[in-house]
Amino acid sequence: MANNYDVLFIGSGPGGYVGAIRAAQLGLKVGVIERTHIGGICPNWGCIPAKALLRSAEIFHYIEHAKDYGLVAEKFGVDIAGVVKRSRGIAAQMSNGVGFLLKKNKVDVIWGQASLTAPGKVTVAPVAEPAPKGALTPGDYTAKNIVIATGARPRALPGIEPDKKLIWTYFEALAPASVPKSLLIMGSGAIGVEFATFYKTMGSDVTIVELLPQILPVEDAEIAGHARKRFEKQGIKILTGAKVSKVVKGADNVTATVETSDGKVQTLTADRLISAVGVVGNIENLGLEALGVKTDRGCVVVDGLCRTNVPGVWAIGDVAGPPMLAHKAEHEGVIAAEAIAGKHAHAMDKLMIPGCTYCMPQIASVGLTEAKAKEAGFELKVGRFPFIGNGKAVALGEPDGLVKTIFDAKTGRLLGAHLVGAEVTELIQGFVLAMNLETTEEELINAVFPHPTVSETMHESVLSAYGRAIHM
Numbered sequence: 001m002a003n004n005y006d007v008l009f010i011g012s013g014p015g016g017y018v019g020a021i022r023a024a025q026l027g028l029k030v031g032v033i034e035r036t037h038i039g040g041i042c043p044n045w046g047c048i049p050a051k052a053l054l055r056s057a058e059i060f061h062y063i064e065h066a067k068d069y070g071l072v073a074e075k076f077g078v079d080i081a082g083v084v085k086r087s088r089g090i091a092a093q094m095s096n097g098v099g100f101l102l103k104k105n106k107v108d109v110i111w112g113q114a115s116l117t118a119p120g121k122v123t124v125a126p127v128a129e130p131a132p133k134g135a136l137t138p139g140d141y142t143a144k145n146i147v148i149a150t151g152a153r154p155r156a157l158p159g160i161e162p163d164k165k166l167i168w169t170y171f172e173a174l175a176p177a178s179v180p181k182s183l184l185i186m187g188s189g190a191i192g193v194e195f196a197t198f199y200k201t202m203g204s205d206v207t208i209v210e211l212l213p214q215i216l217p218v219e220d221a222e223i224a225g226h227a228r229k230r231f232e233k234q235g236i237k238i239l240t241g242a243k244v245s246k247v248v249k250g251a252d253n254v255t256a257t258v259e260t261s262d263g264k265v266q267t268l269t270a271d272r273l274i275s276a277v278g279v280v281g282n283i284e285n286l287g288l289e290a291l292g293v294k295t296d297r298g299c300v301v302v303d304g305l306c307r308t309n310v311p312g313v314w315a316i317g318d319v320a321g322p323p324m325l326a327h328k329a330e331h332e333g334v335i336a337a338e339a340i341a342g343k344h345a346h347a348m349d350k351l352m353i354p355g356c357t358y359c360m361p362q363i364a365s366v367g368l369t370e371a372k373a374k375e376a377g378f379e380l381k382v383g384r385f386p387f388i389g390n391g392k393a394v395a396l397g398e399p400d401g402l403v404k405t406i407f408d409a410k411t412g413r414l415l416g417a418h419l420v421g422a423e424v425t426e427l428i429q430g431f432v433l434a435m436n437l438e439t440t441e442e443e444l445i446n447a448v449f450p451h452p453t454v455s456e457t458m459h460e461s462v463l464s465a466y467g468r469a470i471h472m
């Protein structure tokens with residue numbers, strides 16, 4: 001029964017490979033089916049290569065500001081081929097690392113395009129992409145449990161479909177042959193603003209067009225407003241409440257018609273357009289309809305333990321719905337593996353999933369925004385602390401940031417935390433732990449924060465919610 005498994009994961013992204021490793025740790029016979037790249041989008045064409053590009057941009061930014069630090073840097077510039085080469089090298093290293101981990105945990109990798117043919121049956125068809133060493137070949141496989149971990153792909157708007165040349169998705173934007181002189185970015189979610197930061201720092205003239213009234217639409221309005229001011233100060237142009245209604249392609253540029261909510265229409269010409277209007281789940285050609293697996297708005301419907309409506313079929317990660325984040329996919333992989341192994345798995349609480357955006361300044365958040373907390377009927381105590389009051393932030397040359405904390409006035413429960421500023425993506429986990437431990441303001445106030453660290457802004461924000469901030 002070589003082709004028979006306890007569990008087969010379709011897709012080797014953060015959901016699939018983490019779930020597979022956990023299932024193997026629990027003693028199950030596990031296989032992962034992959035058609036393109038081991039590790040999925042995150043290490044190959046997502047989180048990691050994007051952060052590698054942004055690191056080059058950040059270092060360039062600091063060299064540009066060397067004088068502010070009493071340093072002299074006279075001859076420097078951008079070698080975009082070198083920047084991309086570094087990013088692609090890191091992506092390959094991460095993908096190989098995932099391959100190594102799967103092998104170490106005795107997870108079989110099966111190479112090809114998978115579809116469910118009957119309950120417990122998967123057919124794997126050959127693909128053009130060369131198989132990694134040691135991968136099993138296409139054919140028919142069976143498993144007691146099948147986990148759909150097929151991820152997502154860029155959403156395309158009708159009439160503005162990416163063409164890889166003039167209209168890019170994140171794939172082209174992550175590996176440019178040259179830096180476009182001007183760039184239009186459609187969508188101001190995490191992916192859109194991260195590319196805005198990268199390309200602006202690399203020298204492009206960047207314009208963001210966002211349909212909603214606020215950039216970074218899922219973030220707290222005050223934090224998004226703070227970030228917007230910083231972006232505009234850097235020279236990024238931003239149009240909100242604005243829709244790209246038409247794009248005309250030239251020989252080496254695009255002209256977009258942009259309609260704003262006040263009824264005005266303008267045309268903008270740029271060398272390239274990045275379409276960053278979200279992603280859609282890979283639910284097609286998997287045999288889901290025939291099996292009766294429920295889907296909704298491009299995603300598989302699951303419960304808190306990642307079970308679909310069909311026994312033995314599970315779904316995790318991007319394909320199982322928002323938030324479409326790597327750490328959510330990984331966590332769901334573990335939940336599904338433990339539930340399949342008959343362990344007491346804890347259901348996912350989506351409110352506890354942090355979000356991080358690596359633009360300049362960085363954004364990080366967890367829990368309810370102020371607007372959502374009010375909407376939910378809570379009486380609030382809101383704390384705010386600016387980076388300018390923090391010695392370490394000022395010493396770093398990063399005095400522009402804000403930490404906002406939101407408490408239930410009645411119980412002192414921390415409902416949400418929203419940060420903008422340097423390195424806040426490394427700070428947010430403190431608040432995530434606090435929320436998971438059901439901490440109240442009292443414990444946070446009594447905790448000792450090390451000095452000098454930027455983390456002291458977190459403490460001060462909590463103090464501020466209770467009228468006790470010291471350095472403000």
Ligand SMILES: Cc1cc2nc3c(=O)[nH]c(=O)nc-3n(C[C@H](O)[C@H](O)[C@H](O)COP(=O)(O)OP(=O)(O)OC[C@H]3O[C@@H](n4cnc5c(N)ncnc54)[C@H](O)[C@@H]3O)c2cc1C
Nearest residue numbers: 011013014015040041042046047114151317318324325326
């Ligand atoms: C530019 C960019 C930056 C990002 N930055 C961040 C970030 O900073 N933080 C964060 O948390 N998230 C980030 N993300 C999102 C993150 O990459 C995804 O949430 C994550 O990769 C989802 O993991 P997954 O396992 O659900 O799916 P994926 O990573 O998409 O993996 C799915 C895999 O399934 C394979 N597959 C699909 N269908 C089949 C089939 N039928 N047969 C066989 N194989 C199949 C695909 O080839 C793919 O390898 C970013 C995404 C992008 C594009």
